[in-house]
Amino acid sequence: MKNSKLSVMNLNLYYGGNHALKGVSMEIRKNTITALIGPSGCGKSTFLRCLNRMNDLTEKARIEGQILLDGEDIYDSRVDVTLLRKRVGMVFQQPAPFPMSVYDNIAFGPRVQGIKDRHRLEKIVEEALKGAAIYDEVKERLKYPALGLSGGQQQRICIARALAAGPEILLMDEPTSALDPISTLKIEELIKELKKKYTVVIVTHNMQQATRISDETAFFLDGELVEFAPTEDIFCRPADWRTERYITGRFG
């Protein structure tokens, strides 16, 4: 497919005897926002974690199928998983900055990568904070503890931390579910801005959020990808009766 960033082909995932993803295939296009929706336990987070091999950390998770990133299999044994996770960054539900200053939070990853030069680090931190639309709010407070910021600001610090690694794809697992409506809207605006540079895949329980920000929506049910289509089609003219029941609030 033209502009494909990630191609997922017949992906199955088992947690021991629990078949959590069932033959999922999907093309995720570059510079788009893809929303993953579906009832609790349908496999959204599991699917998201497959995209940067976070499930490798779960001992009993077994995967079959293929995921290609720019045409290359991310599960190939020669893949450097640390590098993969640099290319495919992740933002979680609970904003969880490290208990250190704003500056050190962002510089943490680059320092681990061996960048020591102060000017270079300063530039990376500034760029990442600007990219996460939080620079103006914290530029006078770079030495302050990140945990002293509001929840919405902390989440943008976490996004900045992900950006500092220089990713191509951002995976977001319900990034606004712990935030108030104003902070949520700010993060949504930011995500729409981020797609100019990055490819975004976001799990959300909030269907309005999916309609507000995503280009394409994937509806999961019981480990199966029921429907994957442009967001407008999913919400205005779903092809599958199960999608229709879900988006009209009749189950889930």
Ligand SMILES: Nc1ncnc2c1ncn2[C@@H]1O[C@H](COP(=O)(O)OP(=O)(O)OP(=O)(O)O)[C@@H](O)[C@H]1O
């Ligand atoms: N680490 C794990 N070990 C074992 N089973 C797991 C693990 N993580 C998820 N599961 C199981 O896999 C299935 C899918 O869970 P997953 O968390 O991916 O769903 P979800 O759609 O993201 O749910 P939610 O919306 O509640 O976060 C569920 O049956 C869940 O119990």
